[in-house]
Amino acid sequence: MSFIAKLTNAIHHNNSLLCIGLDPDPDKMPAGVSVLDFNWAIIDATADLACAYKLNFAFYEALGEEGLSSLKRTREHIPGNVVAIGDAKRGDIGNTAKAYARAIFDYFGFDATTVNPYLGFDSVEPFLQYQDRGVFILCRTSNAGAIDFQSLSVEADGGRRPLFEVVARKAAQWNTNGNIGLVVGATYPDELKAIRENYPDIPLLIPGIGAQGGDLALTVRYGVDRRAERTLINSSRLILYASREKDFAVAARKATSELRDQINTHRASAL
Numbered sequence: 001m002s003f004i005a006k007l008t009n010a011i012h013h014n015n016s017l018l019c020i021g022l023d024p025d026p027d028k029m030p031a032g033v034s035v036l037d038f039n040w041a042i043i044d045a046t047a048d049l050a051c052a053y054k055l056n057f058a059f060y061e062a063l064g065e066e067g068l069s070s071l072k073r074t075r076e077h078i079p080g081n082v083v084a085i086g087d088a089k090r091g092d093i094g095n096t097a098k099a100y101a102r103a104i105f106d107y108f109g110f111d112a113t114t115v116n117p118y119l120g121f122d123s124v125e126p127f128l129q130y131q132d133r134g135v136f137i138l139c140r141t142s143n144a145g146a147i148d149f150q151s152l153s154v155e156a157d158g159g160r161r162p163l164f165e166v167v168a169r170k171a172a173q174w175n176t177n178g179n180i181g182l183v184v185g186a187t188y189p190d191e192l193k194a195i196r197e198n199y200p201d202i203p204l205l206i207p208g209i210g211a212q213g214g215d216l217a218l219t220v221r222y223g224v225d226r227r228a229e230r231t232l233i234n235s236s237r238l239i240l241y242a243s244r245e246k247d248f249a250v251a252a253r254k255a256t257s258e259l260r261d262q263i264n265t266h267r268a269s270a271l
């Protein structure tokens with residue numbers, strides 16, 4: 001099955017554009033709960049409400065061997081009807097990128113990943129060759145420093161345009177297998193609007209609501225495609241740490257349910 005088909009099925013199955021970011025931070029988690037138990041409890045409490053889970057490798061790598069084992073076992077616990085994204089943000093020369101792709105797709109078994117395009121096509125191609133997996137290319141990131149490089153006006157394709165727009169154009173040209181998506185931060189709504197207008201069919205992974213302050217209504221209005229789909233709106237801390245007590249999974253479910261419903265209200269008015 002193609003990545004887009006898997007994503008679309010997941011969105012329909014749970015009537016949700018919400019991607020839950022599983023970024024476990026022991027300093028914020030309830031005391032005495034392991035990362036694995038925490039993640040499994042969050043998944044069990046929310047799997048009927050999300051279209052995807054995104055596991056940011058940093059939070060697992062920081063915990064060493066046990067973290068890597070938790071990464072694998074958490075991925076294995078994600079139900080097949082929901083998309084599992086390995087957020088690794090890799091970017092290296094082709095030969096090394098091949099090894100990164102094998103780790104993310106073959107060993108860990110993720111449906112999709114995030115890729116940093118700074119090294120160009122040959123660094124992205126090994127991921128694209130996994131035709132049934134999604135490859136989300138960092139385009140306009142949500143952080144303040146996004147302006148340092150991504151806003152620079154550069155000469156490309158016979159005109160001057162911001163670098164992030166050049167990245168989006170290249171991504172569209174590279175998308176011969178139909179498995180590319182773009183990462184665009186909710187904190188830059190004007191840029192999000194422009195990207196969706198120029199690339200009406202491309203899946204967008206949109207982090208930056210909640211803890212980072214992105215506006216949910218604008219994110220949905222500008223981010224969704226013409227069917228109000230092909231969009232993953234990520235939320236991590238808002239859901240994971242809705243409670244730091246023993247009731248964390250119940251609180252995460254409540255936060256997830258409220259967020260999904262708010263997104264769906266905005267989706268309905270975007271149609």
Ligand code: OMP
Nearest residue numbers: 021056114141142185207211212235236237
């Ligand atoms: P919260 O701010 O807690 O919802 O987490 C955001 C998640 O999205 C983290 O895993 C970030 O690393 C990730 N992220 C961004 O916040 N901004 C980006 O531009 C890109 C990503 C990402 O690729 O997922």
